[in-house]
Amino acid sequence: MNAAPLPAMPDVAIVGAGLCGLVLARALRARGQTVVLVDARDRLGGRAHGVDAGDAGPPLDAGPTWFWPETEPRIAALLDELGLASHAQHDPGDALWLTDPNREPQRRDEPGGVHQSARRIAGGVRALVDALAAGLPAQALKLQHVLRAVHDQPGSVELLLEHAGRTQRLRARRVVLALPPRLLHEAVVFSPALPALLSDALAEVPTWMAAQAKAVVVYGRAFWREAGHSGQAFVRHAQAVLGEVFDACDADAARAALGGFCALPPALRAQFARGMPMLIDSQLAQLYGPQAQHGALHWFDWADDPWACSAADREGPMQPPQADPLLRRAHWQGRLHFGGSETAAHGAGHMEGALDAAARVLRALVPQPASAPQQPAGAPRYETAVAALREAAPRHYQRHLTRLLAAQDTDQLTQRALLATVEQVYSAALDLAGELQPSCTGAAAAVGGRHALTPALLAPFEGWNQALLQAALAFNAGSCALSNFPQEHRPDAALLRAITLDLAAAWREFALALNDRLMAAEQAS
Numbered sequence: 001m002n003a004a005p006l007p008a009m010p011d012v013a014i015v016g017a018g019l020c021g022l023v024l025a026r027a028l029r030a031r032g033q034t035v036v037l038v039d040a041r042d043r044l045g046g047r048a049h050g051v052d053a054g055d056a057g058p059p060l061d062a063g064p065t066w067f068w069p070e071t072e073p074r075i076a077a078l079l080d081e082l083g084l085a086s087h088a089q090h091d092p093g094d095a096l097w098l099t100d101p102n103r104e105p106q107r108r109d110e111p112g113g114v115h116q117s118a119r120r121i122a123g124g125v126r127a128l129v130d131a132l133a134a135g136l137p138a139q140a141l142k143l144q145h146v147l148r149a150v151h152d153q154p155g156s157v158e159l160l161l162e163h164a165g166r167t168q169r170l171r172a173r174r175v176v177l178a179l180p181p182r183l184l185h186e187a188v189v190f191s192p193a194l195p196a197l198l199s200d201a202l203a204e205v206p207t208w209m210a211a212q213a214k215a216v217v218v219y220g221r222a223f224w225r226e227a228g229h230s231g232q233a234f235v236r237h238a239q240a241v242l243g244e245v246f247d248a249c250d251a252d253a254a255r256a257a258l259g260g261f262c263a264l265p266p267a268l269r270a271q272f273a274r275g276m277p278m279l280i281d282s283q284l285a286q287l288y289g290p291q292a293q294h295g296a297l298h299w300f301d302w303a304d305d306p307w308a309c310s311a312a313d314r315e316g317p318m319q320p321p322q323a324d325p326l327l328r329r330a331h332w333q334g335r336l337h338f339g340g341s342e343t344a345a346h347g348a349g350h351m352e353g354a355l356d357a358a359a360r361v362l363r364a365l366v367p368q369p370a371s372a373p374q375q376p377a378g379a380p381r382y383e384t385a386v387a388a389l390r391e392a393a394p395r396h397y398q399r400h401l402t403r404l405l406a407a408q409d410t411d412q413l414t415q416r417a418l419l420a421t422v423e424q425v426y427s428a429a430l431d432l433a434g435e436l437q438p439s440c441t442g443a444a445a446a447v448g449g450r451h452a453l454t455p456a457l458l459a460p461f462e463g464w465n466q467a468l469l470q471a472a473l474a475f476n477a478g479s480c481a482l483s484n485f486p487q488e489h490r491p492d493a494a495l496l497r498a499i500t501l502d503l504a505a506a507w508r509e510f511a512l513a514l515n516d517r518l519m520a521a522e523q524a525s
Contacts, residue, residue: 007139009171010034012365013159015147016178018046019354020339022132023078024176024361025140031366036170037136038161040146040307044133047209047308048351050126051298053218057255058123060216060248062300063209064351065125065259066118071399071424072352074359076119082131085122087251089115090225096233096287098240105233105287114232115246116403122251125351142170149189150175152332176361178339180207181327182310198331201324203312205342208321208349210313211303213262213269215280216248217295222256224288225249231258233287234408241279245287258284258292266303266314320409320416321348325509330364337361345509346423356427360513367520368434385432386460389425393464394471397421405481413488415499418472422465422503426510433457433514451518458511465503469496 012028014021017039025037039046050059066089069076079086091113096105121128133141142161145168149160157175161168177184185202193199224231224247231247243263249256260280262269272279277297284292303309321342328345330337339361344353400417404410473491476482482489491499 007034007036007170009156009173010036011172012036012174012176013038013157013170013172014176014178014339015039015159016046016176016340017041017044017141017143018178018340019048019128019132019351020341020358020361021046021176021178022129022136023355024178024339024358026132026135027358027362028365029136029140033366035140036142036172037140038142038145038147038159038170040144042144044141044143045126045129047302048125048129048354049300050124050129051216051300053216053255053296053298055218055255057218057250059126060218060257060298061120061125061259062214063125063302065120065248066115067121067351068116068118068399068403070117071396071403071420072347072350073428074347074355075351078355079121079128082128084127084131086119087122089113089118089120090231090247090249090253091115091118092230094230094232096229096245098233098235098287099237101237101239101286107229110232110406112402112406114230114406116399116406147177147179147188149191150177150336151191152335157332157335174335174337174365176337176339176365178357180210180308180310180313180340181205181323181338181342182207182210182312183307184338186310186312194331197324198326201326202338205321205323205327206316206319207308207310207313207342209302209318210309211266211316211318213264213266213299213301213303214259215242215262216257216259216298217280217284217292218298219256219258219291219295222247222249222253223291224258225253227288229288235263235283235287241276241283245284258288258295260284262301266301269301269303321353323348325505328360328509328513334364337364345506346420346427359427359431363430363434363517364520367517367524382432382457383460386429389428389432390461390464390467393421393425393468394475396424397468397472398475401475402481410485413482413485414472414476414491415495415502418469418499419502419506421468422506426506426513429461429510430513430517433517449515449519451515451522453518454511454515457514457518461507465500465507469499469503 011033013036015038017037025035028035047063049062051062053060067075093110093113095110095114098105145161145163148162151158156171159170181202233245240263242260245260248259281293303314323343327338327343339357341349341353344356346356347353397417400420404413
């Protein structure tokens with residue numbers, strides 16, 4: 001897989017074999033493109049990683065675990081396409097709260113459950129990685145090749161890769177960098193240097209979960225369920241080791257496990273490394289009794305992975321990624337693209353975000369030719385589909401809002417839930433525009449860089465931002481869950497202005513992306 005010489009001038013070189021890179025490589029090959037997929041690790045999947053538990057069960061998810069089908073439709077559709085099953089996260093609607101290390105935990109009801117209809121992939125996320133990799137030939141994969149530099153060349157891009165202590169050069173017609181943006185900023189040299197705004201955009205995007213550590217403890221049986229507990233707990237005191245605990249059993253609880261996210265920052269984890277198993281045992285026992293001690297602990301610290309965690313991620317607070325739209329544009333005359341979950345407009349940091357980024361880059365690399373003229377059903381079908389998206393949007397907003405509340409992620413609730421909603425809808429609308437492909441040929445197809453059909457495809461969204469904002473505010477006003485958040489329950493003029501500006505920025509990016517797609521289809525026809 002790695003010893004063979006690098007191929008000469010593939011159509012596309014993808015650096016980063018996480019979900020975005022794997023899905024993109026698979027889709028490009030299906031469209032007749034020659035592809036090389038490069039990764040610094042000795043395995044595929046990136047942060048979509050499963051750790052062998054040493055028993056007969058499936059690998060334990062070290063990285064992403066959950067997806068939400070209603071608000072993350074791409075990952076749900078991909079699992080269906082690959083024939084992979086999923087199962088609901090065990091979530092009966094209660095959680096333990098431990099706010100004082102010297103007192104017993106309190107049990108609280110969590111209406112709708114903590115995980116809000118989350119699902120998990122049967123067999124773990126590695127089953128998805130294996131299914132995606134199965135369709136890629138060995139000669140298309142180059143593992144243990146570290147990207148050091150990217151050089152723009154006439155008609156191509158050259159990559160300098162380090163493998164087994166030697167530097168290798170790979171030239172490709174186009175390159176996709178599906179790596180965490182901060183790692184690119186810190187470790188990769190670009191020639192010519194990237195513009196300052198683009199370089200800053202790479203540096204400013206946090207890598208989701210990069211500085212986190214995850215524990216999964218395997219037991220002989222799910223004793224917490226037998227005692228009537230969900231397995232979900234929040235630990236909110238200064239001495240917390242695991243800040244959040246969840247039931248990590250498989251679908252039928254044949255293998256019982258509790259998972260947890262470490263509350264300690266990377267520097268403290270290093271100091272307490274030797275005592276970490278004992279500390280985790282002690283905290284789980286405080287939550288669930290002595291039976292929670294002496295399980296088989298499996299620990300994965302992403303801060304120790306140099307291909308996931310940058311210095312900026314390790315030193316700063318964990319924040320949800322929100323990439324500058326510059327990272328979603330093509331550069332170097334269309335030869336350089338940025339991918340990976342952190343660059344996504346919708347679902348950034350999640351598996352959904354990786355697929356959203358892959359779909360965006362695919363549209364740019366292999367635009368679908370314009371359809372034959374005169375498809376009278378195209379525009380009405382699009383308008384009907386957009387109307388359905390608009391109708392469903394308030395429900396999606398409520399889902400996004402509820403998930404943020406359930407995860408105790410209560411900063412800028414309305415603003416973030418609305419932005420997630422419009423990004424989800426715009427992502428779906430871009431797919432619709434490509435599927436329907438109304439006629440876009442003829443002399444009047446484009447004037448001054450704007451495609452003639454762009455206004456018609458944007459028209460069904462007229463007034464939608466304001467309508468969605470009003471629907472969200474009406475929901476907030478009657479929401480008991482938001483009664484403790486006055487700023488969200490009754491936002492002031494400053495917050496409303498900030499939300500309006502965010503929605504307008506998302507609209508502008510969607511309009512540009514839609515026009516770019518139509519223009520690319522026109523050029524390809």
